[in-house]
Amino acid sequence: MAQMQNLELPDGRIFLGGEWREGRGAEITSLYPADRSVNRVLRGASREDVEEAIARAQAAAADPAWRNLRPHERAAYLYRISEGIARNAERIAQVQSRDTGKTLAETRALAASAAGTFRYFAAVLETEEEAMTPARGDYLTFSVHEPIGVVAGITPWNSPIASDAQKLAPALAAGNAVLMKPASWSPLVSLVLAQIVEEAGLPRGLLSVLPGRGDEVGETLVTHPAVGKVSFTGGTATGRALAEKAARKLMPVSLELGGKSATIVFDDADLDLTLAGVLFGIFSSTGQSCIAGSRLLVQRGVYDRFLERLVAATKALRVGHPADPATQVAPMIRDPHRDSVERYVALAREEGGEILAGGRRPEGAAYEAGIYYLPTIIAGLPNSARVCQEEIFGPVVVVQPFEDEAEAVAIANDSEYGLACGIWTRDQGRAWRVGRSVAAGTVWVNTYKQFSISTPFGGVKDSGLGREKGRQGLRAWMQQKSLYLDTSGRPHPWARLSELGA
Numbered sequence: 001m002a003q004m005q006n007l008e009l010p011d012g013r014i015f016l017g018g019e020w021r022e023g024r025g026a027e028i029t030s031l032y033p034a035d036r037s038v039n040r041v042l043r044g045a046s047r048e049d050v051e052e053a054i055a056r057a058q059a060a061a062a063d064p065a066w067r068n069l070r071p072h073e074r075a076a077y078l079y080r081i082s083e084g085i086a087r088n089a090e091r092i093a094q095v096q097s098r099d100t101g102k103t104l105a106e107t108r109a110l111a112a113s114a115a116g117t118f119r120y121f122a123a124v125l126e127t128e129e130e131a132m133t134p135a136r137g138d139y140l141t142f143s144v145h146e147p148i149g150v151v152a153g154i155t156p157w158n159s160p161i162a163s164d165a166q167k168l169a170p171a172l173a174a175g176n177a178v179l180m181k182p183a184s185w186s187p188l189v190s191l192v193l194a195q196i197v198e199e200a201g202l203p204r205g206l207l208s209v210l211p212g213r214g215d216e217v218g219e220t221l222v223t224h225p226a227v228g229k230v231s232f233t234g235g236t237a238t239g240r241a242l243a244e245k246a247a248r249k250l251m252p253v254s255l256e257l258g259g260k261s262a263t264i265v266f267d268d269a270d271l272d273l274t275l276a277g278v279l280f281g282i283f284s285s286t287g288q289s290c291i292a293g294s295r296l297l298v299q300r301g302v303y304d305r306f307l308e309r310l311v312a313a314t315k316a317l318r319v320g321h322p323a324d325p326a327t328q329v330a331p332m333i334r335d336p337h338r339d340s341v342e343r344y345v346a347l348a349r350e351e352g353g354e355i356l357a358g359g360r361r362p363e364g365a366a367y368e369a370g371i372y373y374l375p376t377i378i379a380g381l382p383n384s385a386r387v388c389q390e391e392i393f394g395p396v397v398v399v400q401p402f403e404d405e406a407e408a409v410a411i412a413n414d415s416e417y418g419l420a421c422g423i424w425t426r427d428q429g430r431a432w433r434v435g436r437s438v439a440a441g442t443v444w445v446n447t448y449k450q451f452s453i454s455t456p457f458g459g460v461k462d463s464g465l466g467r468e469k470g471r472q473g474l475r476a477w478m479q480q481k482s483l484y485l486d487t488s489g490r491p492h493p494w495a496r497l498s499e500l501g502a
Helices: 047-062 071-087 089-100 104-127 160-173 188-199 214-223 236-248 271-287 300-316 335-350 405-413 428-437
Strands: 014-016 019-021 027-032 037-043 131-133 139-147 150-154 177-181 207-209 229-233 253-256 262-265 295-299 354-357 376-379 396-402 420-424 442-445 478-486
Touching (some): 014 188, 047 150, 047 177, 047 207, 047 214, 071 160, 071 188, 089 104, 089 160, 104 160, 150 214, 160 177, 160 229, 214 236, 229 236, 262 271, 271 300, 271 396, 295 300, 295 405, 300 354, 335 396, 396 405, 428 442
Parallel strands (some): 150 177, 150 229, 177 207, 229 253, 295 396, 376 396
Antiparallel strands (some): 014 019, 014 207, 027 037, 131 139
16 A cells, blocks of 8 residues: 555644643654655644643642543543544554654554553453452451552654553553653654544543653653653663652653563574564564564574575565555664664674675665665674674664573673563473573563563563553552551550540
8 A cells, every 4th residue: 555645644733731732842853764755843842831731630630530430431531542543543554654664564553552552451440450458457458559640651763652552541541641752753643642532532631742852841751740650661871861860759660771682593493483583573663673683693503504594585675665565674763863773883894793684775766765774684793792782773683603502591691681582492491491591571482573462561671670561551550559447446455545534
Protein backbone atom coordinates (compact mmCIF):
# COMPACT_ATOMS: atom_id res chain seq x y z
CA MET A 1 0.00 0.00 0.00
CA ALA A 2 1.40 3.39 -0.95
CA GLN A 3 1.74 6.28 1.47
CA MET A 4 -1.56 8.16 1.86
CA GLN A 5 -1.74 11.18 -0.39
CA ASN A 6 -4.03 13.20 1.90
CA LEU A 7 -2.87 12.08 5.31
CA GLU A 8 -4.47 14.03 8.13
CA LEU A 9 -1.64 15.14 10.39
CA PRO A 10 -2.23 16.83 13.76
CA ASP A 11 -2.61 20.58 13.26
CA GLY A 12 0.32 21.56 15.47
CA ARG A 13 -1.47 22.36 18.71
CA ILE A 14 -0.57 20.66 21.96
CA PHE A 15 -3.13 19.01 24.27
CA LEU A 16 -3.06 20.78 27.62
CA GLY A 17 -5.37 19.38 30.25
CA GLY A 18 -8.19 18.69 27.81
CA GLU A 19 -7.70 21.85 25.72
CA TRP A 20 -6.06 22.13 22.31
CA ARG A 21 -3.86 25.20 22.11
CA GLU A 22 -0.66 26.50 20.55
CA GLY A 23 2.36 25.83 22.72
CA ARG A 24 4.44 28.65 24.11
CA GLY A 25 7.77 26.83 23.96
CA ALA A 26 10.49 26.25 21.39
CA GLU A 27 9.63 25.38 17.79
CA ILE A 28 9.60 21.69 16.83
CA THR A 29 9.95 20.40 13.26
CA SER A 30 8.74 16.92 12.39
CA LEU A 31 10.54 15.51 9.32
CA TYR A 32 9.82 12.52 7.09
CA PRO A 33 13.09 10.54 7.13
CA ALA A 34 12.39 9.02 3.70
CA ASP A 35 12.90 12.36 1.93
CA ARG A 36 13.44 14.98 4.68
CA SER A 37 10.19 16.73 3.79
CA VAL A 38 8.53 18.68 6.60
CA ASN A 39 5.52 16.98 8.15
CA ARG A 40 4.59 19.75 10.56
CA VAL A 41 6.17 22.69 12.36
CA LEU A 42 4.71 23.28 15.81
CA ARG A 43 5.43 25.15 18.97
CA GLY A 44 6.20 22.84 21.87
CA ALA A 45 5.14 23.30 25.45
CA SER A 46 6.86 25.86 27.65
CA ARG A 47 7.58 25.57 31.34
CA GLU A 48 4.47 27.68 31.97
CA ASP A 49 2.39 25.31 29.84
CA VAL A 50 3.62 22.34 31.88
CA GLU A 51 2.86 24.06 35.17
CA GLU A 52 -0.66 24.85 33.98
CA ALA A 53 -1.13 21.25 32.84
CA ILE A 54 0.02 20.02 36.26
CA ALA A 55 -2.48 22.30 38.02
CA ARG A 56 -5.29 20.96 35.84
CA ALA A 57 -4.11 17.41 36.46
CA GLN A 58 -4.16 17.96 40.22
CA ALA A 59 -7.74 19.13 40.10
CA ALA A 60 -8.84 16.31 37.82
CA ALA A 61 -7.07 13.62 39.87
CA ALA A 62 -8.63 14.87 43.11
CA ASP A 63 -12.14 15.07 41.68
CA PRO A 64 -14.23 12.34 43.36
CA ALA A 65 -16.00 11.80 40.03
CA TRP A 66 -12.73 10.25 38.81
CA ARG A 67 -10.89 9.24 41.96
CA ASN A 68 -13.83 7.29 43.37
CA LEU A 69 -14.75 5.45 40.19
CA ARG A 70 -14.97 1.72 40.69
CA PRO A 71 -12.36 -0.25 38.75
CA HIS A 72 -14.84 -1.61 36.19
CA GLU A 73 -16.04 1.95 35.57
CA ARG A 74 -12.49 3.11 34.82
CA ALA A 75 -12.11 0.05 32.63
CA ALA A 76 -14.91 1.32 30.41
CA TYR A 77 -12.78 4.34 29.42
CA LEU A 78 -9.85 2.08 28.54
CA TYR A 79 -12.05 -0.15 26.40
CA ARG A 80 -13.30 2.89 24.48
CA ILE A 81 -9.74 4.15 23.95
CA SER A 82 -8.72 0.70 22.69
CA GLU A 83 -11.62 0.68 20.26
CA GLY A 84 -10.71 4.20 19.09
CA ILE A 85 -7.13 3.14 18.40
CA ALA A 86 -8.37 0.13 16.44
CA ARG A 87 -10.71 2.31 14.34
CA ASN A 88 -7.89 4.76 13.62
CA ALA A 89 -5.15 2.15 13.24
CA GLU A 90 -4.30 2.97 9.64
CA ARG A 91 -4.05 6.69 10.31
CA ILE A 92 -1.89 6.01 13.37
CA ALA A 93 0.38 3.78 11.30
CA GLN A 94 0.69 6.36 8.53
CA VAL A 95 1.41 9.25 10.92
CA GLN A 96 4.02 7.24 12.82
CA SER A 97 5.69 6.20 9.59
CA ARG A 98 5.86 9.86 8.52
CA ASP A 99 7.23 10.85 11.91
CA THR A 100 9.83 8.09 12.36
CA GLY A 101 10.53 6.57 8.94
CA LYS A 102 9.47 3.11 10.11
CA THR A 103 7.95 0.75 7.59
CA LEU A 104 4.17 0.68 7.41
CA ALA A 105 4.26 -3.01 8.28
CA GLU A 106 5.94 -2.15 11.58
CA THR A 107 3.81 0.88 12.43
CA ARG A 108 0.63 -1.10 11.76
CA ALA A 109 1.84 -3.72 14.22
CA LEU A 110 2.63 -1.00 16.77
CA ALA A 111 -0.87 0.48 16.42
CA ALA A 112 -2.40 -2.95 17.01
CA SER A 113 -0.12 -3.38 20.03
CA ALA A 114 -1.29 -0.07 21.51
CA ALA A 115 -4.94 -1.06 21.15
CA GLY A 116 -4.16 -4.38 22.84
CA THR A 117 -2.38 -2.63 25.71
CA PHE A 118 -5.44 -0.55 26.61
CA ARG A 119 -7.67 -3.59 26.27
CA TYR A 120 -5.37 -5.65 28.50
CA PHE A 121 -5.27 -3.12 31.33
CA ALA A 122 -9.04 -2.70 31.13
CA ALA A 123 -9.28 -6.45 31.67
CA VAL A 124 -6.79 -6.27 34.55
CA LEU A 125 -9.05 -3.70 36.21
CA GLU A 126 -12.03 -5.99 35.75
CA THR A 127 -10.24 -8.78 37.61
CA GLU A 128 -7.98 -6.90 40.06
CA GLU A 129 -8.27 -7.93 43.71
CA GLU A 130 -7.11 -6.40 46.98
CA ALA A 131 -5.97 -8.46 49.97
CA MET A 132 -7.25 -9.17 53.44
CA THR A 133 -4.04 -10.08 55.26
CA PRO A 134 -3.87 -12.56 58.17
CA ALA A 135 -4.79 -10.74 61.38
CA ARG A 136 -2.56 -11.08 64.45
CA GLY A 137 -4.95 -9.62 66.95
CA ASP A 138 -8.55 -8.52 67.43
CA TYR A 139 -8.72 -6.59 64.20
CA LEU A 140 -9.10 -7.06 60.47
CA THR A 141 -6.16 -6.07 58.27
CA PHE A 142 -6.44 -4.98 54.65
CA SER A 143 -3.97 -4.00 51.96
CA VAL A 144 -5.34 -1.66 49.31
CA HIS A 145 -3.82 0.25 46.40
CA GLU A 146 -4.69 3.84 45.57
CA PRO A 147 -3.74 6.28 42.78
CA ILE A 148 -0.54 8.25 43.15
CA GLY A 149 -2.34 11.32 41.80
CA VAL A 150 -0.41 13.21 39.12
CA VAL A 151 2.13 11.15 37.15
CA ALA A 152 4.23 11.63 34.03
CA GLY A 153 5.43 9.50 31.14
CA ILE A 154 8.40 10.48 28.95
CA THR A 155 8.53 8.41 25.76
CA PRO A 156 11.20 7.83 23.07
CA TRP A 157 11.22 8.64 19.36
CA ASN A 158 11.69 5.13 18.03
CA SER A 159 8.30 3.51 18.92
CA PRO A 160 6.11 6.28 20.31
CA ILE A 161 2.59 4.83 20.03
CA ALA A 162 3.51 1.56 21.75
CA SER A 163 5.54 3.33 24.44
CA ASP A 164 2.76 5.86 25.01
CA ALA A 165 0.23 3.07 25.51
CA GLN A 166 2.48 1.12 27.89
CA LYS A 167 2.62 4.13 30.20
CA LEU A 168 -0.75 5.80 29.68
CA ALA A 169 -3.00 2.74 29.89
CA PRO A 170 -1.86 1.45 33.32
CA ALA A 171 -1.47 4.98 34.71
CA LEU A 172 -5.10 5.83 33.83
CA ALA A 173 -6.25 2.40 34.95
CA ALA A 174 -4.68 3.10 38.34
CA GLY A 175 -6.76 6.27 38.63
CA ASN A 176 -4.10 8.91 37.98
CA ALA A 177 -3.96 12.05 35.89
CA VAL A 178 -1.19 11.69 33.30
CA LEU A 179 1.21 14.14 31.66
CA MET A 180 2.90 12.69 28.56
CA LYS A 181 6.04 14.11 26.98
CA PRO A 182 6.73 12.63 23.54
CA ALA A 183 10.14 13.01 21.93
CA SER A 184 10.65 16.14 19.84
CA TRP A 185 11.72 14.04 16.84
CA SER A 186 8.39 12.16 16.77
CA PRO A 187 5.62 14.17 18.45
CA LEU A 188 2.76 13.68 16.01
CA VAL A 189 1.39 10.21 16.75
CA SER A 190 1.15 11.05 20.47
CA LEU A 191 -1.10 13.97 19.55
CA VAL A 192 -3.24 11.61 17.47
CA LEU A 193 -3.56 9.42 20.57
CA ALA A 194 -4.68 12.48 22.55
CA GLN A 195 -7.46 13.04 20.00
CA ILE A 196 -8.61 9.45 20.42
CA VAL A 197 -8.55 9.71 24.22
CA GLU A 198 -10.58 12.92 24.04
CA GLU A 199 -13.15 11.28 21.77
CA ALA A 200 -13.42 8.41 24.28
CA GLY A 201 -14.81 10.92 26.77
CA LEU A 202 -12.01 10.91 29.36
CA PRO A 203 -12.70 13.76 31.83
CA ARG A 204 -10.82 16.97 31.07
CA GLY A 205 -7.51 17.46 32.81
CA LEU A 206 -6.65 13.78 33.14
CA LEU A 207 -4.38 13.80 30.09
CA SER A 208 -1.95 16.31 28.67
CA VAL A 209 0.38 15.65 25.73
CA LEU A 210 3.26 18.11 25.93
CA PRO A 211 5.99 17.81 23.28
CA GLY A 212 8.89 20.09 23.97
CA ARG A 213 12.48 20.48 25.07
CA GLY A 214 13.83 18.22 27.76
CA ASP A 215 15.28 21.09 29.75
CA GLU A 216 11.85 22.72 29.89
CA VAL A 217 9.15 20.07 29.76
CA GLY A 218 11.09 17.08 31.09
CA GLU A 219 12.84 19.07 33.80
CA THR A 220 9.56 20.53 35.07
CA LEU A 221 7.82 17.16 35.11
CA VAL A 222 10.62 15.58 37.13
CA THR A 223 11.17 18.39 39.64
CA HIS A 224 7.63 19.71 40.21
CA PRO A 225 6.47 18.76 43.74
CA ALA A 226 2.97 17.79 42.56
CA VAL A 227 4.23 15.05 40.21
CA GLY A 228 4.31 11.78 42.15
CA LYS A 229 5.98 9.43 39.65
CA VAL A 230 7.80 9.58 36.32
CA SER A 231 8.25 6.70 33.89
CA PHE A 232 11.02 7.33 31.35
CA THR A 233 12.11 5.39 28.29
CA GLY A 234 15.28 6.63 26.62
CA GLY A 235 19.04 6.90 26.94
CA THR A 236 20.95 5.81 30.03
CA ALA A 237 22.68 9.17 30.62
CA THR A 238 19.37 11.03 30.62
CA GLY A 239 17.75 8.35 32.78
CA ARG A 240 20.50 8.59 35.37
CA ALA A 241 20.18 12.39 35.53
CA LEU A 242 16.41 12.04 35.89
CA ALA A 243 16.80 9.54 38.72
CA GLU A 244 19.14 11.86 40.59
CA LYS A 245 16.58 14.68 40.43
CA ALA A 246 13.77 12.34 41.46
CA ALA A 247 15.78 11.12 44.44
CA ARG A 248 15.90 14.63 45.87
CA LYS A 249 12.11 14.60 46.21
CA LEU A 250 11.91 10.87 47.07
CA MET A 251 9.80 10.21 43.98
CA PRO A 252 9.57 6.72 42.49
CA VAL A 253 10.68 6.30 38.88
CA SER A 254 10.57 3.60 36.24
CA LEU A 255 13.47 3.65 33.81
CA GLU A 256 13.78 1.67 30.59
CA LEU A 257 17.18 2.66 29.29
CA GLY A 258 19.82 1.58 26.80
CA GLY A 259 20.98 -1.86 25.78
CA LYS A 260 23.82 -3.76 24.16
CA SER A 261 22.08 -7.10 23.99
CA ALA A 262 23.93 -10.32 23.26
CA THR A 263 22.60 -12.99 20.92
CA ILE A 264 24.28 -16.33 21.60
CA VAL A 265 24.41 -18.98 18.86
CA PHE A 266 25.48 -22.46 19.97
CA ASP A 267 26.82 -25.03 17.52
CA ASP A 268 23.73 -27.23 17.82
CA ALA A 269 21.31 -24.46 16.82
CA ASP A 270 18.91 -24.76 13.89
CA LEU A 271 20.80 -22.38 11.61
CA ASP A 272 17.82 -21.48 9.39
CA LEU A 273 15.77 -20.53 12.44
CA THR A 274 18.74 -18.74 13.92
CA LEU A 275 19.65 -16.78 10.80
CA ALA A 276 16.13 -15.41 10.41
CA GLY A 277 15.98 -14.50 14.10
CA VAL A 278 19.37 -12.79 14.16
CA LEU A 279 18.56 -10.71 11.08
CA PHE A 280 15.25 -9.64 12.58
CA GLY A 281 16.77 -9.00 16.00
CA ILE A 282 19.30 -6.46 14.80
CA PHE A 283 18.13 -5.05 11.47
CA SER A 284 14.37 -4.67 11.92
CA SER A 285 13.47 -1.11 12.99
CA THR A 286 16.77 -0.22 11.24
CA GLY A 287 18.49 -1.25 14.44
CA GLN A 288 16.94 1.71 16.27
CA SER A 289 15.75 -0.37 19.17
CA CYS A 290 16.92 -0.62 22.77
CA ILE A 291 16.61 -4.43 22.62
CA ALA A 292 18.40 -4.86 19.28
CA GLY A 293 20.68 -7.90 19.24
CA SER A 294 23.74 -5.79 18.56
CA ARG A 295 26.35 -8.26 19.92
CA LEU A 296 26.36 -11.61 18.13
CA LEU A 297 28.29 -14.40 19.87
CA VAL A 298 28.76 -17.56 17.76
CA GLN A 299 30.32 -20.82 18.94
CA ARG A 300 33.54 -21.77 17.12
CA GLY A 301 32.11 -24.94 15.60
CA VAL A 302 29.66 -23.01 13.39
CA TYR A 303 31.28 -19.56 13.41
CA ASP A 304 32.64 -19.51 9.84
CA ARG A 305 29.64 -21.26 8.30
CA PHE A 306 27.08 -19.11 10.07
CA LEU A 307 28.95 -15.87 9.46
CA GLU A 308 29.16 -16.62 5.73
CA ARG A 309 25.39 -17.09 5.57
CA LEU A 310 24.75 -14.02 7.70
CA VAL A 311 26.87 -11.78 5.50
CA ALA A 312 25.19 -13.00 2.33
CA ALA A 313 21.70 -12.55 3.79
CA THR A 314 22.52 -9.11 5.19
CA LYS A 315 23.74 -7.86 1.82
CA ALA A 316 20.49 -9.11 0.26
CA LEU A 317 18.17 -7.29 2.68
CA ARG A 318 15.84 -4.79 1.00
CA VAL A 319 16.76 -1.24 2.01
CA GLY A 320 14.08 1.13 0.85
CA HIS A 321 11.14 3.47 1.26
CA PRO A 322 8.91 2.96 4.33
CA ALA A 323 5.77 2.69 2.18
CA ASP A 324 7.19 -0.07 -0.04
CA PRO A 325 5.85 -3.42 1.24
CA ALA A 326 9.12 -5.10 0.20
CA THR A 327 11.25 -2.85 2.42
CA GLN A 328 13.00 -4.53 5.35
CA VAL A 329 15.40 -1.76 6.37
CA ALA A 330 13.91 1.74 6.29
CA PRO A 331 15.63 5.12 6.73
CA MET A 332 17.04 6.29 10.05
CA ILE A 333 15.26 8.95 12.09
CA ARG A 334 17.49 12.02 11.58
CA ASP A 335 20.80 13.04 10.06
CA PRO A 336 22.56 13.62 13.41
CA HIS A 337 21.66 10.10 14.48
CA ARG A 338 22.98 8.57 11.25
CA ASP A 339 26.13 10.67 11.70
CA SER A 340 26.59 9.09 15.14
CA VAL A 341 26.28 5.59 13.68
CA GLU A 342 28.82 6.45 10.99
CA ARG A 343 31.26 7.66 13.63
CA TYR A 344 30.96 4.33 15.44
CA VAL A 345 31.67 2.39 12.24
CA ALA A 346 34.70 4.60 11.61
CA LEU A 347 35.82 3.92 15.18
CA ALA A 348 35.47 0.17 14.59
CA ARG A 349 37.83 0.47 11.61
CA GLU A 350 40.29 2.42 13.76
CA GLU A 351 40.11 -0.27 16.46
CA GLY A 352 41.00 -2.93 13.88
CA GLY A 353 37.54 -4.25 13.06
CA GLU A 354 36.69 -5.78 9.69
CA ILE A 355 33.56 -4.53 7.93
CA LEU A 356 32.00 -7.64 6.39
CA ALA A 357 28.82 -5.95 5.11
CA GLY A 358 27.52 -2.41 4.87
CA GLY A 359 29.54 0.23 6.64
CA ARG A 360 28.30 2.99 4.35
CA ARG A 361 25.28 4.75 2.92
CA PRO A 362 23.48 3.03 0.03
CA GLU A 363 24.10 4.47 -3.40
CA GLY A 364 21.56 5.47 -6.01
CA ALA A 365 18.93 8.08 -6.72
CA ALA A 366 16.33 6.27 -4.61
CA TYR A 367 18.35 6.93 -1.48
CA GLU A 368 19.69 10.44 -1.98
CA ALA A 369 16.76 12.31 -0.45
CA GLY A 370 16.44 10.08 2.61
CA ILE A 371 18.46 9.20 5.70
CA TYR A 372 19.54 5.67 4.80
CA TYR A 373 22.35 3.45 6.04
CA LEU A 374 23.22 -0.08 5.01
CA PRO A 375 22.93 -2.97 7.48
CA THR A 376 26.44 -3.48 8.81
CA ILE A 377 28.42 -6.42 10.20
CA ILE A 378 31.70 -5.91 12.06
CA ALA A 379 34.07 -8.72 13.07
CA GLY A 380 37.55 -9.13 14.47
CA LEU A 381 37.22 -7.07 17.65
CA PRO A 382 37.57 -8.06 21.32
CA ASN A 383 34.68 -7.42 23.69
CA SER A 384 36.65 -4.56 25.21
CA ALA A 385 36.37 -2.52 21.98
CA ARG A 386 34.12 0.52 22.28
CA VAL A 387 31.78 -0.65 19.55
CA CYS A 388 31.27 -3.86 21.54
CA GLN A 389 30.51 -1.96 24.74
CA GLU A 390 28.66 1.21 23.72
CA GLU A 391 25.12 1.40 22.37
CA ILE A 392 25.16 2.36 18.68
CA PHE A 393 21.36 2.31 18.17
CA GLY A 394 21.53 1.61 14.47
CA PRO A 395 21.76 -1.26 11.96
CA VAL A 396 25.16 -2.43 13.18
CA VAL A 397 26.07 -5.81 14.70
CA VAL A 398 29.43 -6.84 16.12
CA VAL A 399 30.26 -10.56 15.77
CA GLN A 400 32.51 -12.46 18.21
CA PRO A 401 33.39 -16.17 18.54
CA PHE A 402 33.29 -18.16 21.77
CA GLU A 403 34.43 -21.63 22.83
CA ASP A 404 31.94 -22.92 25.38
CA GLU A 405 28.98 -22.09 27.60
CA ALA A 406 31.06 -20.46 30.30
CA GLU A 407 32.80 -18.13 27.87
CA ALA A 408 29.51 -17.20 26.19
CA VAL A 409 28.02 -16.17 29.54
CA ALA A 410 31.17 -14.30 30.52
CA ILE A 411 31.19 -12.27 27.29
CA ALA A 412 27.45 -11.61 27.45
CA ASN A 413 27.73 -10.32 31.03
CA ASP A 414 30.83 -8.23 30.31
CA SER A 415 28.70 -5.15 29.66
CA GLU A 416 27.29 -2.21 31.57
CA TYR A 417 23.90 -3.04 30.08
CA GLY A 418 21.44 -5.79 30.87
CA LEU A 419 18.25 -5.35 28.87
CA ALA A 420 17.85 -8.48 26.73
CA CYS A 421 19.53 -11.61 25.43
CA GLY A 422 18.85 -14.20 22.73
CA ILE A 423 19.87 -17.87 22.98
CA TRP A 424 19.86 -20.23 20.00
CA THR A 425 20.22 -23.94 20.80
CA ARG A 426 18.32 -27.22 20.56
CA ASP A 427 19.43 -28.12 24.09
CA GLN A 428 16.70 -26.94 26.46
CA GLY A 429 18.81 -27.63 29.53
CA ARG A 430 21.55 -25.42 28.14
CA ALA A 431 19.01 -22.73 27.27
CA TRP A 432 17.75 -22.75 30.85
CA ARG A 433 21.24 -22.64 32.39
CA VAL A 434 22.46 -19.82 30.16
CA GLY A 435 19.19 -17.92 30.40
CA ARG A 436 19.39 -17.93 34.19
CA SER A 437 23.09 -16.99 34.16
CA VAL A 438 22.92 -14.02 31.81
CA ALA A 439 22.24 -10.66 33.49
CA ALA A 440 19.29 -9.40 31.45
CA GLY A 441 15.69 -8.42 32.07
CA THR A 442 14.38 -10.49 29.15
CA VAL A 443 15.78 -13.66 27.58
CA TRP A 444 14.47 -15.14 24.34
CA VAL A 445 15.20 -18.75 23.40
CA ASN A 446 15.09 -19.64 19.68
CA THR A 447 13.25 -16.38 18.99
CA TYR A 448 13.89 -12.66 19.40
CA LYS A 449 12.01 -9.36 19.88
CA GLN A 450 8.74 -11.07 20.74
CA PHE A 451 6.54 -9.24 23.24
CA SER A 452 3.47 -9.79 25.34
CA ILE A 453 1.74 -7.02 27.26
CA SER A 454 1.01 -9.63 29.96
CA THR A 455 4.73 -10.25 30.59
CA PRO A 456 6.81 -7.74 32.63
CA PHE A 457 9.58 -5.92 30.79
CA GLY A 458 12.60 -3.94 31.99
CA GLY A 459 16.34 -4.07 32.44
CA VAL A 460 19.11 -4.51 34.98
CA LYS A 461 22.38 -2.65 35.51
CA ASP A 462 22.54 0.44 33.24
CA SER A 463 19.52 -0.76 31.28
CA GLY A 464 17.07 0.52 33.82
CA LEU A 465 15.03 0.26 36.97
CA GLY A 466 11.56 -1.16 37.54
CA ARG A 467 9.20 -3.04 35.25
CA GLU A 468 6.35 -2.20 32.92
CA LYS A 469 3.64 -4.49 31.51
CA GLY A 470 1.96 -7.41 33.20
CA ARG A 471 -0.49 -7.29 36.10
CA GLN A 472 2.17 -5.71 38.28
CA GLY A 473 2.40 -2.92 35.70
CA LEU A 474 -0.84 -1.54 37.13
CA ARG A 475 0.43 -1.57 40.71
CA ALA A 476 3.55 0.31 39.61
CA TRP A 477 1.32 3.39 39.17
CA MET A 478 -0.28 3.08 42.60
CA GLN A 479 0.65 3.48 46.25
CA GLN A 480 -0.13 0.83 48.81
CA LYS A 481 -2.06 1.49 51.99
CA SER A 482 -2.75 -0.77 54.99
CA LEU A 483 -5.94 -0.53 57.03
CA TYR A 484 -6.66 -2.01 60.47
CA LEU A 485 -10.27 -2.42 61.61
CA ASP A 486 -10.81 -3.19 65.31
CA THR A 487 -13.14 -6.10 66.05
CA SER A 488 -12.79 -6.27 69.84
CA GLY A 489 -14.87 -3.24 70.82
CA ARG A 490 -12.65 -2.88 73.94
CA PRO A 491 -10.55 0.18 74.86
CA HIS A 492 -6.83 -0.43 74.57
CA PRO A 493 -5.53 -1.62 77.97
CA TRP A 494 -2.51 0.69 77.83
CA ALA A 495 -4.75 3.68 78.63
CA ARG A 496 -5.95 2.15 81.97
CA LEU A 497 -9.11 4.19 81.78
CA SER A 498 -10.48 2.79 85.05
CA GLU A 499 -7.43 4.05 86.91
CA LEU A 500 -7.67 7.47 85.25
CA GLY A 501 -11.27 7.88 86.32
CA ALA A 502 -12.20 8.86 82.80
